[in-house]
Amino acid sequence: MAKALIICELKNDKPVKASLEIASKAISLGYETTAIVMGNGNDIVQDLSQCGVSEIIVGKTQNYSGESYAHLISAVIKDNNFELILMPHTWQARDISGRISAILQTSVISDIVELEIKDNKLVAKKPIYAGKAYAKLASRGKYKIFTVRPNSFEIIEKKSQPQTREISVDTSKNKTRREELQSSRADKMGLTEANIIISGGRGVKGPEYFPVLQELADLLGAALGASRAAVDAGWIDHSHQVGQTGKTVSPTLYIAVGISGAIQHLAGMGSSRYIVAINKDKEAPIFKVATYGIVQDLFEIIPELKTQLKALKG
Amino acid sequence: MNILVLIKQVPDTEASIRINGNKVDESSIKWIISPNDEVALEEGIRIKEKNGGTVTVISVGPERVVVSLRTAFAMGADNAIHIKADEYEMLDSYAIASSVAKATENDKYDIIFTGRQAIDSDNGQVPLILGELKNCASIIWAKKVEATETEVKVNCEVEGGEAIYNASYPVIITAQVGLNEPRYPSLKGIMAAKKKPVETKNIADLGIKFNEGIEIIGYELPPQRPVGKIIESESTELKVKELIKSLHEELKVI
Numbered sequence: 001m002a003k004a005l006i007i008c009e010l011k012n013d014k015p016v017k018a019s020l021e022i023a024s025k026a027i028s029l030g031y032e033t034t035a036i037v038m039g040n041g042n043d044i045v046q047d048l049s050q051c052g053v054s055e056i057i058v059g060k061t062q063n064y065s066g067e068s069y070a071h072l073i074s075a076v077i078k079d080n081n082f083e084l085i086l087m088p089h090t091w092q093a094r095d096i097s098g099r100i101s102a103i104l105q106t107s108v109i110s111d112i113v114e115l116e117i118k119d120n121k122l123v124a125k126k127p128i129y130a131g132k133a134y135a136k137l138a139s140r141g142k143y144k145i146f147t148v149r150p151n152s153f154e155i156i157e158k159k160s161q162p163q164t165r166e167i168s169v170d171t172s173k174n175k176t177r178r179e180e181l182q183s184s185r186a187d188k189m190g191l192t193e194a195n196i197i198i199s200g201g202r203g204v205k206g207p208e209y210f211p212v213l214q215e216l217a218d219l220l221g222a223a224l225g226a227s228r229a230a231v232d233a234g235w236i237d238h239s240h241q242v243g244q245t246g247k248t249v250s251p252t253l254y255i256a257v258g259i260s261g262a263i264q265h266l267a268g269m270g271s272s273r274y275i276v277a278i279n280k281d282k283e284a285p286i287f288k289v290a291t292y293g294i295v296q297d298l299f300e301i302i303p304e305l306k307t308q309l310k311a312l313k314g
Numbered sequence: 315m316n317i318l319v320l321i322k323q324v325p326d327t328e329a330s331i332r333i334n335g336n337k338v339d340e341s342s343i344k345w346i347i348s349p350n351d352e353v354a355l356e357e358g359i360r361i362k363e364k365n366g367g368t369v370t371v372i373s374v375g376p377e378r379v380v381v382s383l384r385t386a387f388a389m390g391a392d393n394a395i396h397i398k399a400d401e402y403e404m405l406d407s408y409a410i411a412s413s414v415a416k417a418t419e420n421d422k423y424d425i426i427f428t429g430r431q432a433i434d435s436d437n438g439q440v441p442l443i444l445g446e447l448k449n450c451a452s453i454i455w456a457k458k459v460e461a462t463e464t465e466v467k468v469n470c471e472v473e474g475g476e477a478i479y480n481a482s483y484p485v486i487i488t489a490q491v492g493l494n495e496p497r498y499p500s501l502k503g504i505m506a507a508k509k510k511p512v513e514t515k516n517i518a519d520l521g522i523k524f525n526e527g528i529e530i531i532g533y534e535l536p537p538q539r540p541v542g543k544i545i546e547s548e549s550t551e552l553k554v555k556e557l558i559k560s561l562h563e564e565l566k567v568i
Contacts, residue, residue, distance in 0.1 A: 011473075067452075091473035094431075095454055098407070098442025107408040107527030110437045123531060128405070129434055132331040133338065135405060136531040175451035176481040181469075190474035196568070220568055223474075231492070238492025239457075239471045244327050244433050245349045245491045253567045264327045270536060274565055276557065282544075290542040292560060294553050304554045309568075312558060 004031035005077060007087035007096075008048065013041035015048060016193055018088030018150035023051045025153040029117060031084055035162075036076055038069055038169060045164055052158030061169040064178065066092070068171045070099035076167070077104065077143055084122065086115075089147040090193055097147050106141035113152045113250065113271070122146075130244035130267040150193045151250050151273070189223040191242065196253045197269075199225030199242055200235075203258020203279060203298055207235040212302065213257060219309050225249070225269075227259045243268035258298045261286030278302070315367035315461070317358040318421070319391070320414060320428035320440065321351040322404075323375055323382040327433065336532045347382045350429025354489035356496040358427045359390040361461050367424075368392040372417065374410050375402045380512055387507035388499030394510070399517040403524040404432070407439035414440070415447040416520040424483040425466065430455055430490040441488045451481035454488045 004026035008019040015037070026033040034055040035048050040062065048056055059072060073096070077085060085100075087093045089111045101108040113134075114125035121138045124146055128135050139145070191197060198217045200210055210224065217224045225242040226235070242249055244264040254272035259265060261277075261284055269275070270289055277290035280297045287293045294301055325331070325343040332339040347355070358369045370393040371386040373379045383394040397413050426448075431438030438454075445452030457476065458469040468479045468487055499507070517523075547553045561568045 070446075091455070091471075094438050095442070098411075098439040099446050099452070101408055101439060102411070102443040102446030107406065108439055109528060110407075110439060121529075126436075127536075128436060128533075129325065129329075129331050130436060131536060132329075133333065134534050134536065136534070137405065138529045138531060139527065140529055141527050175485075176453060176479045179478045179480075181476045181478060193473070238490070241491075248436065253561065253565075263330065270539070274561075274567060275539075275542070276561070287542070287544070289539050291540075291565075292557055293542055293544045294557065295544060296550065296553065300550050301554060304550050305557070308551075308554050308558050312562065312568075 001030070001032040002083045003080065004033045004084040004086065005080070005082040006033060006035050006053070007073060007085070008035045008037040009088055009090060009092050010037060010039045010041055010044070013039065014043055016088060016090070017155070018090065018148070018193060020047070020051045020155045021150065021153040022086040022088060022148050023048065023053050024156040025115060025148070026084060026086055027052045027158065028156060029084070029115070034080070034082070036073060045162065049160050049162055050157055051155060052160045053162050054160060056162045056164045058164060058166050059169040060166055061171065063171055065171045065174055066095035066099065067174050067176065068169055070096040070103060072167070072169055074100050074103040083144060085143060085145040087147050088193070089149045091190065093147040097145065100145065104143055106143050106145065107139060108145045108147065109137060109139055110147040111149050112146050113149050115146060127248060127271065130248045130264065131270050132267045149250055151195065151252060189221065191223045191225055191240065191247045191249055194223035194249070194251050196220050196222035197225045197242070197249060197251045198222050198255045198257065199227060199259060200230055200257050201227035201259030202229040204230065210236050216302065216306055216309070219306070219313055227265050228262070256286050257302065259286055260284040261289070315361065315365045315424045316422060317362055317367060317369045318418060318423040318426045319351070319355045319358045319369060319371045319386070320426070321355060321371055321373045321382055321386060322348045322429070322432040322434070323373060323379040324348045324432055324434040333533045333535060338533055345378060345381065347385060348429050348432040348434070350431060350490050352496045353491055353493050354427035354429050355386055355389060355391065356494050357459055357489050358425070360494065361425065365461065370395065372397065372414055374399055374413055374517070376400050383512050384507045385499060387510045388503040389497055390503065394512045396512050396514045397517050397520070398514050399524065401524055403530065405435045405437070405530065406524045406528055407435065407437045408443060408527050409522050409524045411440040411443035411447065413517050413520050413522040415444055416522065417515050425461065426484070426486040428488055430488045438488070441486050445486040448484065450484040450486060452486045453479045453481060456487050456489050456493055458493070459487060
């Protein structure tokens with residue numbers, strides 16, 4: 001049985017959902033699957049044993065370091081001859097996958113949304129031009145490494161009793177020093193991993209309305225997004241921008257508030273599973289991609305939405 | 315301080331993408347410098363203007379990328395290297411990074427800037443591959459860069475938050491839109507850019523080939539989304555009620 005390695009990412013000491021998604025994918029493709037995870041978490045084994053991995057390698061460390069993670073993971077891949085390597089396409093994958101590519105002298109195929117075996121090849125599909133088109137491609141390397149966009153694959157429950165072993169993480173040779181910022185909102189949901197995103201656009205008319213949308217986002221456990229128009233106007237930080245020059249996202253639910261739907265924005269969120277659009281202009285292009293649309297002033301809809309959601313969530 | 319900036323030429327963000335046979339149809343595309351790379355170039359020029367030194371730009375691609383290198387000259391770059399590749403594949407980050415490493419192996423740079431990711435391939439692999447190949451520090455997603463004589467301090471966006479990275483030179487930093495507002499080239503700059511020499515290196519002479527690590531099977535356009543529903547109940551309250559019911563009971567997403 002060919003072997004796969006999934007690089008499991010933690011948030012608040014728990015595996016992120018996307019880690020379980022890729023484990024399920026590797027297993028459903030018929031691979032004997034090992035998970036490697038860096039950090040400290042009591043629930044790691046418990047959570048990963050729900051999706052059928054046969055082995056867990058834990059690198060005990062307190063500090064995140066893309067550089068040392070990449071070297072360690074590369075060594076593990078080499079030593080164990082993993083054929084397929086998957087990791088969630090999050091910030092961390094962006095920080096380590098390129099390094100692994102160089103260390104193992106092989107290509108990494110990034111931000112894939114589909115993976116299948118066809119004519120004995122692992123064929124992946126990935127959005128290009130922020131989602132205006134897709135490329136289908138395969139890896140010719142000995143190690144086939146892919147980063148996978150969160151929410152692309154289903155989690156398939158399958159209980160297992162994985163063996164666990166620990167390895168040490170050496171961060172002493174790091175070429176950078178990292179300090180976390182006190183003001184960091186690391187507890188907040190990041191856009192690329194979010195299951196639900198609420199985004200505001202030009203229609204929200206000013207910076208003061210984003211805290212209102214943030215409250216709505218908190219109610220739903222959602223991440224806060226924005227259109228380029230809102231970011232360019234200085235109403236909200238660029239890290240929230242969805243679209244071709246911001247983040248490309250595929251949440252289960254995308255709620256566009258006061259966003260008309262410029263081509264760059266539609267590219268960046270058009271692969272969301274369901275889209276809700278709230279805009280008073282019925283000609284707005286966003287309605288062409290919306291699952292549900294409400295043509296009305298957002299300043300009337302949003303307060304009502306908040307009231308009813310509060311009632312629903314108790 | 316010597317600065318290298320990697321720029322990639324990409325289709326304009328307004329461009330609609332068409333597929334012709336098994337290729338992306340490039341016939342009516344307007345080409346620009348990838349927005350994140352443009353921000354990286356601006357940051358490099360600002361650091362040069364403050365600390366002295368030179369800015370060299372480098373780009374991999376067919377003949378057309380020379381236009382982008384000239385735009386970089388007009389903005390304030392001092393030198394330009396074109397890695398000429400007629401059989402260019404924008405998705406092959408490993409080949410692109412390897413060719414840049416090879417073409418600059420005898421040059422000393424303190425800072426290498428490039429964009430967080432190019433808006434064509436959306437890979438974001440090149441800077442980190444290059445960082446490992448050149449054995450230097452790599453810092454991604456800069457929001458603020460402070461460069462002193464001996465080290466650099468970078469505020470970075472990380473997943474859902476922010477962190478500060480410190481490193482000594484040489485260092486690779488990826489920039490993203492929002493870090494600065496790139497300047498428009500001046501008329502004087504545009505005139506002068508026409509006369510500046512672009513150094514050309516042929517990718518084959520560097521020993522690099524495209525598509526050795528990846529195989530492109532084809533391209534397709536996104537599937538059409540199913541037709542949606544406009545909620546047209548009588549009152550605001552009823553509209554919202556119907557929306558929540560659909561999301562909660564039918565789609566089960568909230």
